[in-house]
Structure formats: structure tokens, C-alpha cells
Amino acid sequence: MEGDHIKIWHGLTPLSWLYGAGVTFRNILFECGVLRSESFDIPVISVGNITAGGTGKTPHTEYLIRLLSQKHQVAILSRGYKRKSKGYRLADSDTPMREIGDEPYQMKHKFPHIHMAVDKNRRNGIHQLCNDNVQPPADVIILDDAYQHRYVQPGVNILLMDYHRLIYFDKLLPAGRLREPKSSSHRADIVIVTKCPEYITPMEQHGIARSLAMQPWQKLYYTRFVYGDLHSLHSMLPDADGDITPTLPLAQLQEGKYNVILLTGIASPQQMEYDLHKYCDFTPIHFADHHNFNRKDLAIVSNHVRQATAGNDRKTIVITTEKDATRLTDYILTHPDDPSHLCQTRGRDYYVLPVEVQFLNDQADDFNQFILGYVHKNSRNSTLSQGKNPRKA
Numbered sequence: 001m002e003g004d005h006i007k008i009w010h011g012l013t014p015l016s017w018l019y020g021a022g023v024t025f026r027n028i029l030f031e032c033g034v035l036r037s038e039s040f041d042i043p044v045i046s047v048g049n050i051t052a053g054g055t056g057k058t059p060h061t062e063y064l065i066r067l068l069s070q071k072h073q074v075a076i077l078s079r080g081y082k083r084k085s086k087g088y089r090l091a092d093s094d095t096p097m098r099e100i101g102d103e104p105y106q107m108k109h110k111f112p113h114i115h116m117a118v119d120k121n122r123r124n125g126i127h128q129l130c131n132d133n134v135q136p137p138a139d140v141i142i143l144d145d146a147y148q149h150r151y152v153q154p155g156v157n158i159l160l161m162d163y164h165r166l167i168y169f170d171k172l173l174p175a176g177r178l179r180e181p182k183s184s185s186h187r188a189d190i191v192i193v194t195k196c197p198e199y200i201t202p203m204e205q206h207g208i209a210r211s212l213a214m215q216p217w218q219k220l221y222y223t224r225f226v227y228g229d230l231h232s233l234h235s236m237l238p239d240a241d242g243d244i245t246p247t248l249p250l251a252q253l254q255e256g257k258y259n260v261i262l263l264t265g266i267a268s269p270q271q272m273e274y275d276l277h278k279y280c281d282f283t284p285i286h287f288a289d290h291h292n293f294n295r296k297d298l299a300i301v302s303n304h305v306r307q308a309t310a311g312n313d314r315k316t317i318v319i320t321t322e323k324d325a326t327r328l329t330d331y332i333l334t335h336p337d338d339p340s341h342l343c344q345t346r347g348r349d350y351y352v353l354p355v356e357v358q359f360l361n362d363q364a365d366d367f368n369q370f371i372l373g374y375v376h377k378n379s380r381n382s383t384l385s386q387g388k389n390p391r392k393a
Helices: 010-032 057-068 102-110 124-129 182-187 202-212 248-253 268-274 295-309 322-334 341-345 363-377 380-386
Strands: 044-048 076-078 117-118 142-145 156-162 190-194 219-227 229-234 258-264 285-286 313-322 352-354 355-359
Touching: 044 057, 044 363, 057 076, 057 142, 057 156, 057 355, 057 363, 076 102, 076 124, 102 117, 102 322, 117 124, 124 142, 156 182, 156 363, 190 268, 190 352, 202 352, 219 268, 219 363, 258 268, 258 295, 285 295, 295 313, 295 341, 322 341, 322 352, 355 363
Parallel strands: 044 142, 044 156, 076 117, 076 142, 156 190, 190 219, 258 285, 258 313, 313 352
Antiparallel strands: 219 355, 229 352
């Protein structure tokens, strides 16, 4: 049910008051024009949240990529969290994960035709992507995790919030996980409640909308996760051979032929755990979000594999997320002599669970038309023909 993943540290509430005062003062400076946002003559869509981690930004960004790539050249601009490089970086097919971060690497390899750039300074990153040396020219720029980056004025601001951690149940950091006060949700053009169960009653949806105090101009949508068939981690390596089954149907897990271990390094694995339990029992191993796996971590996984395999003739497989898979493959490539089960098998017993988002209530067409309409009206050709920026801040 909604709110069931929230833990509030009430003893830290006084620190939350101080944090909230600082964030509120910064927002007031933007509202008064002391700090200025910059708009651009290219469609800019921001996907973000006001909760620290775990709302499904990457699957929703990938949904936008699939939607817009049919007719437009898409560029993604991310901060590149935990990357080893600095400043602006435009990725190509050979850029290693550690240079751009796990999520940008994941999107670049799933969608090689997009422009994937990272830059902590989002304004500079947009200017760089609009240079003539970026070919083909970008038609639309999607900002990943940029709700707090107010120096850029996006044309469409999409706010995501986890169904299990709705903002009206939460508190500001460090007592809760809110990056901004709840009132900051009014900056959004679109609010999406993510990670929903398959069915939500109209009464519950009405209650959520009322509790969020939606403004007349805002659009509210609900999405859930849907999963594809598992594919081999080994097949993601550049020198992968063909001696393995590249895919494993998710439904096959129901046959009881496998010992399953779920390995995650994401902020909120609870929904994935709940969904996977519909197919099989498993042993969970969780690490922090964006965790960089080391020798000790993988030794723990290897020990779980040995324990699961002992005393039965079932094959043991490790299931992981797409984001974790990028860091695991990077570890295999940079630590070929590691004695862990992962490196010795080169990921042959590891499988990746792909995830996509699905809109509830037949809302997909309405959302799609809103996004496509915005991009069409504010494309460079349309803007140049009008002789001005129609979405000037």
C-alpha cells in the first residue's frame, strides 16, 4: 500500500528544518529572479524527483527515448553520478562505464543512436549538445534527474514519485528522503506516480490526487513496472562467445528448475522483489544505490551461490538489474583474475532483468500526444519560423 516503504527518523527533524529553510530560500531566489533560469530554442524535457533515489527515472527516460526516437534525434544529458571524469563528456560506443556513470552507460548501449552526454553544469551541457560538431543535430534534449537544477528552464517538467513513498507521507532530509518541500511539486507540468500495483481503484486515485493538491495546469499519470525475459550478463561483454543460452524466459522460473539469487545495488528494490516473488523464491543480496562492487562483495555472492547449490541438483543463477549489470560487466573487464564466481564464469550464470514502464488507465496515448505535441511545436524549425522562443522563461 502507499507509504509502506517510508521510514522517518524523527530525532533528526530539527536538522530537517534547517535543511528546509536553505532549500526554500534558494527557491525564493529563483522565483524572485535573483537567480535566473535559462531557456533554450530546442525542446527540453526534465525527468526528476524530489525524493532521494528510487523513483524509476531511468525506465521513464527510456520510455521517452522510445517514444521520441521514431521521428527525432534524441539527446540525453545526465550528471553522470559517481563517474571518474569531470566536466562535459559526450559518450560514444567505446566510452567505458566509469567515465560516464552506470545509468548513462546503460542508456547509450541500449539506444546507440542517441547522443548521451554528462555534465554537472546542465546549462553548459545543453550549449555543448547544441554545437554544430554534434551530428546529427539534436531535436530534443532530455535532462535526467534535473528537477533541482533550476538554472535551466525546461519546456516540460516531469516529476516522478514512488507509489510506496508518496511525498505527503515523507519528510525533508535527513529525517526523511525529500530533497525539497512538498510544495515544490507545483513546478511540475506532469506528475507520474510510479511503481504502482497492477490495479488501483478510482477511489484510491482520487485520494492520491487530492492529497497531492494538484494544480489545474498539472497532469497526473500512474505507471507500473513490466519485465521482459532475462538475458545473459555474459552476452553484454565485448568478447562474449556463443556457448550459452542468451535469454531465459521469465515464466520458466516458475518451473522450479533454478536456485535464484537476486543481486541489487539500487535505491528501492522492494517493488522488484514483490514482482519477482510471483515467479519464484529467491535469496536477496542488496547493496546501496550505485554501489561499486569490489572483491569482498563478490566473494559474498560466490558464497551464496555455493550454499544454494549444495545438496541439490538445480542450477543456481544470479538475477540482477540493468543498472547493476553495467557495473558488474565493468568489473569483469577490469578484474579478469578475480577468483569470484562472477569473474571465473564471466557472467554465464548471471542474468539481467529488463524493466519498462506501462501506463495505467489507458493513459499512454494522452501522455504520448502531450509530449509529441510539445516537441513538434517547439522544434528548432518551428521556433525559427516564428522568429522567437515560444517558451521563453
